[in-house]
Amino acid sequence: MQAELIFTGTELLLGEVLNTHAQYLGRQMAAYGIEVILHTTVGDNWDRLAQVLEAALKRADLIIITGGLGPTTDDLTKDTVARVLGLPMVVHEPTLQWLREFMTRRRAPLSESMARQAYFPAGAKVLPNPAGTAPGALLVHRGKVIILLPGPPRELKAMFEASVVPYLASLGNPGMVTRSRLLKVTGISESQVQELIGDLGGQGNPGIAYLAQPGEVHVRISARAADGAVAEQMITGLLEKVRERLAGYLFGMDDDVLEEVVGRLLAQKGLTCALAESCTGGLTAARLTSIPGSSAYFLGSIVAYDNRVKEKVLGVPAGTLQVHGAVSQQTAVAMAEGVRSLTGAHLGLSITGIAGPGGGTPAKPVGLTYIALATADGTSCREFHFPGHRQAVRQGAANAALNMIRLYLLARS
Amino acid sequence: MQAELIFTGTELLLGEVLNTHAQYLGRQMAAYGIEVILHTTVGDNWDRLAQVLEAALKRADLIIITGGLGPTTDDLTKDTVARVLGLPMVVHEPTLQWLREFMTRRRAPLSESMARQAYFPAGAKVLPNPAGTAPGALLVHRGKVIILLPGPPRELKAMFEASVVPYLASLGNPGMVTRSRLLKVTGISESQVQELIGDLGGQGNPGIAYLAQPGEVHVRISARAADGAVAEQMITGLLEKVRERLAGYLFGMDDDVLEEVVGRLLAQKGLTCALAESCTGGLTAARLTSIPGSSAYFLGSIVAYDNRVKEKVLGVPAGTLQVHGAVSQQTAVAMAEGVRSLTGAHLGLSITGIAGPGGGTPAKPVGLTYIALATADGTSCREFHFPGHRQAVRQGAANAALNMIRLYLLARS
Numbered sequence: 001m002q003a004e005l006i007f008t009g010t011e012l013l014l015g016e017v018l019n020t021h022a023q024y025l026g027r028q029m030a031a032y033g034i035e036v037i038l039h040t041t042v043g044d045n046w047d048r049l050a051q052v053l054e055a056a057l058k059r060a061d062l063i064i065i066t067g068g069l070g071p072t073t074d075d076l077t078k079d080t081v082a083r084v085l086g087l088p089m090v091v092h093e094p095t096l097q098w099l100r101e102f103m104t105r106r107r108a109p110l111s112e113s114m115a116r117q118a119y120f121p122a123g124a125k126v127l128p129n130p131a132g133t134a135p136g137a138l139l140v141h142r143g144k145v146i147i148l149l150p151g152p153p154r155e156l157k158a159m160f161e162a163s164v165v166p167y168l169a170s171l172g173n174p175g176m177v178t179r180s181r182l183l184k185v186t187g188i189s190e191s192q193v194q195e196l197i198g199d200l201g202g203q204g205n206p207g208i209a210y211l212a213q214p215g216e217v218h219v220r221i222s223a224r225a226a227d228g229a230v231a232e233q234m235i236t237g238l239l240e241k242v243r244e245r246l247a248g249y250l251f252g253m254d255d256d257v258l259e260e261v262v263g264r265l266l267a268q269k270g271l272t273c274a275l276a277e278s279c280t281g282g283l284t285a286a287r288l289t290s291i292p293g294s295s296a297y298f299l300g301s302i303v304a305y306d307n308r309v310k311e312k313v314l315g316v317p318a319g320t321l322q323v324h325g326a327v328s329q330q331t332a333v334a335m336a337e338g339v340r341s342l343t344g345a346h347l348g349l350s351i352t353g354i355a356g357p358g359g360g361t362p363a364k365p366v367g368l369t370y371i372a373l374a375t376a377d378g379t380s381c382r383e384f385h386f387p388g389h390r391q392a393v394r395q396g397a398a399n400a401a402l403n404m405i406r407l408y409l410l411a412r413s
Numbered sequence: 414m415q416a417e418l419i420f421t422g423t424e425l426l427l428g429e430v431l432n433t434h435a436q437y438l439g440r441q442m443a444a445y446g447i448e449v450i451l452h453t454t455v456g457d458n459w460d461r462l463a464q465v466l467e468a469a470l471k472r473a474d475l476i477i478i479t480g481g482l483g484p485t486t487d488d489l490t491k492d493t494v495a496r497v498l499g500l501p502m503v504v505h506e507p508t509l510q511w512l513r514e515f516m517t518r519r520r521a522p523l524s525e526s527m528a529r530q531a532y533f534p535a536g537a538k539v540l541p542n543p544a545g546t547a548p549g550a551l552l553v554h555r556g557k558v559i560i561l562l563p564g565p566p567r568e569l570k571a572m573f574e575a576s577v578v579p580y581l582a583s584l585g586n587p588g589m590v591t592r593s594r595l596l597k598v599t600g601i602s603e604s605q606v607q608e609l610i611g612d613l614g615g616q617g618n619p620g621i622a623y624l625a626q627p628g629e630v631h632v633r634i635s636a637r638a639a640d641g642a643v644a645e646q647m648i649t650g651l652l653e654k655v656r657e658r659l660a661g662y663l664f665g666m667d668d669d670v671l672e673e674v675v676g677r678l679l680a681q682k683g684l685t686c687a688l689a690e691s692c693t694g695g696l697t698a699a700r701l702t703s704i705p706g707s708s709a710y711f712l713g714s715i716v717a718y719d720n721r722v723k724e725k726v727l728g729v730p731a732g733t734l735q736v737h738g739a740v741s742q743q744t745a746v747a748m749a750e751g752v753r754s755l756t757g758a759h760l761g762l763s764i765t766g767i768a769g770p771g772g773g774t775p776a777k778p779v780g781l782t783y784i785a786l787a788t789a790d791g792t793s794c795r796e797f798h799f800p801g802h803r804q805a806v807r808q809g810a811a812n813a814a815l816n817m818i819r820l821y822l823l824a825r826s
Contacts, residue, residue, distance in 0.1 A: 011624050013449045015439025026428025036426045041452035071604040072623040073615035114604045281702025282695030285716045289694025300722040303698045303714035
């Protein structure tokens with residue numbers, strides 16, 4: 001089975017938005033053994049979308065179109081598909097009713113533009129939107145399958161997983177399938193990772209690919225075979241070798257995120273943590289609290305951006321700040337112990353550094369960061385030098401801080 | 414002048430690599446007034462690339478092809494272009510010589526595959542690669558311009574800036590140019606924006622397009638004309654109408670971000686702010702501190718995720734928490750006034766709400782959020798209901814909080 005992906009949105013052509021759908025859907029198609037032969041990105045242009053769709057219908061069996069399902073006048077996808085396939089647009093009553101209730105909850109009337117989201121090409125199977133208001137659609141027309149998905153990435157993924165995955169699975173196994181696993185490491189650079197495991201494989205089948213992320217490196221191991229089980233077997237052997245080599249740095253697999261891994265460990269051990277953040281400015285707390293249920297183990301963070309807050313709230317001695325400076329081991333230790341006693345948390349973690357672009361000196365360059373962890377076993381502090389610009393330093397520092405909690409909890413058990 | 418971008422590489426179709434070229438080149442083209450009408454991504458497949466190129470040659474004046482210039486057997490771009498245009502491949506002696514010297518420095522012989530990088534379609538202008546070994550090429554053939562750029566982003570950007578930018582600049586005004594402005598609003602939904610300005614225009618020239626972002630809506634006004642000044646004039650009239658209609662919600666234009674707008678206002682007025690965050694968990698502070706120089710006006714944030722922190726650090730009365738609950742106007746007010754007096758900031762802003770997915774009740778549903786602002790003029794508090802999932806509620810709350818500071822500072826002047 002051959003597929004084409006069509007991405008709509010002038011914002012994609014203008015480069016205002018990064019197209020992440022191409023990668024997400026590309027991986028999903030590969031996982032289901034569907035060969036994607038072409039991606040096309042077209043603006044919010046009725047005629048051009050129609051031309052692109054007509055051309056795709058000549059080549060592909062499955063066509064996925066993203067974007068243009070919303071309430072506004074530049075949302076043309078459903079009408080264009082209806083026109084190309086020669087189908088009328090008809091109202092889908094359950095969706096209309098759902099939209100009415102949605103707007104009632106928001107104490108607003110159902111506008112005509114909102115109501116447009118309830119109209120679909122005749123014969124379409126309506127795909128509910130678990131993360132937004134615009135439903136998607138699945139059409140089977142003259143043996144071709146056309147799937148319409150919303151543009152916002154969260155909505156697209158939620159709908160794909162809820163409605164499209166079961167459909168693709170029902171198609172059975174049409175050819176070579178790809179399976180892949182993602183290993184996620186932190187505290188090591190991409191080139192260091194390559195030095196550690198480069199000899200185990202590169203492109204090829206099974207293959208190893210590297211993806212550098214802020215503060216992390218993701219290693220992708222993938223294999224293609226006629227059968228999913230065989231592809232998984234091909235991965236397993238290589239996976240174990242890579243795991244061993246990266247053991248000290250590996251924090252998770254596949255969809256794991258570091259803040260969730262740390263949260264699970266804290267919850268398992270019934271421990272609480274609190275933060276004292278300077279250069280990360282709340283970023284570490286924001287990541288920990290992005291996880292549902294984090295209130296079970298996260299008490300709070302003192303974002304002590306100004307030295308007065310370090311002194312007055314965290315009780316860092318004025319002398320320490322004067323003699324050693326805000327970015328010093330001594331201040332980091334005082335911040336960690338300060339927030340631990342202030343909040344009564346089991347773990348007090350502090351981060352103080354120079355995020356840049358300004359504020360660096362030869363003695364204390366941009367990227368220099370001290371991270372201290374205060375626990376019942378005492379207080380430890382580490383010095384880091386994070387490369388890159390302001391956001392990279394902040395992300396690197398947040399990752400290193402979360403990883404310090406992770407390593408402490410693992411060593412403790 | 415109309416352009417198409419063709420991205421080659423099976424890794425893009427498989428989703429192994431995120432296509433960042435689309436955004437980078439899209440922005441560059443827009444900046445030079447070149448209308449990009451289509452992006453196409455094709456695998457390392459000789460015939461399909463040929464078909465895509467032939468179709469593009471019928472539509473576009475300028476075609477940029479990325480990838481497939483390297484030494485390996487799946488690098489087919491130059492040969493395919495030569496075949497489609499009916500040109501022979503010829504050696505470029507300076508490149509061959511440069512490759513010889515390059516390999517000599519590496520104490521390695523010049524392999525045949527490496528040498529392939531010195532061959533180009535006859536008549537091509539060779540574009541040096543400042544960041545790698547594979548040169549690019551620029552061809553003018555029957556009035557069409559075809560530019561070949563390497564796949565690795567670092568190499569592509571270096572070559573584009575060194576060789577393509579001067580070429581595009583030399584074209585002067587190649588025909589119809591596009592100009593666009595982005596208006597950014599917050600505190601209003603995409604469909605509400607459409608209700609307010611939909612009658613002013615949709616597709617067309619000048620045109621209006623809508624882009625929903627977490628907590629924000631972006632409205633793009635674009636116009637095409639034979640001349641940049643004319644296109645800008647076409648925008649200006651519409652822009653003013655849209656500005657008037659959206660006045661209460663408009664926070665910035667083009668590259669403005671809300672946290673930077675708020676920071677600029679605070680700096681201008683010489684005021685400082687501090688936050689007390691519950692449901693946003695540090696997200697608001699992280700956004701404010703993502704702006705270089707924010708230490709001039711941002712003192713810190715008390716992320717009071719746990720009620721003990723609300724009581725002990727912010728001085729929220731235990732009775733208030735017991736009687737009205739953590740998510741209440743009374744608690745929000747006490748948090749804002751608490752952090753203001755604790756830090757001595759001019760502005761104390763608090764956020765407390767139910768981010769979900771858990772914790773909602775009929776009386777206090779997920780999304781309910783109270784935001785209070787304590788200033789020398791007194792304390793105000795607003796109730797919000799943010800739609801969507803945990804991250805959408807958190808982003809919406811952070812935006813509303815930043816916007817409350819913005820509106821206060823504007824009203825004050």
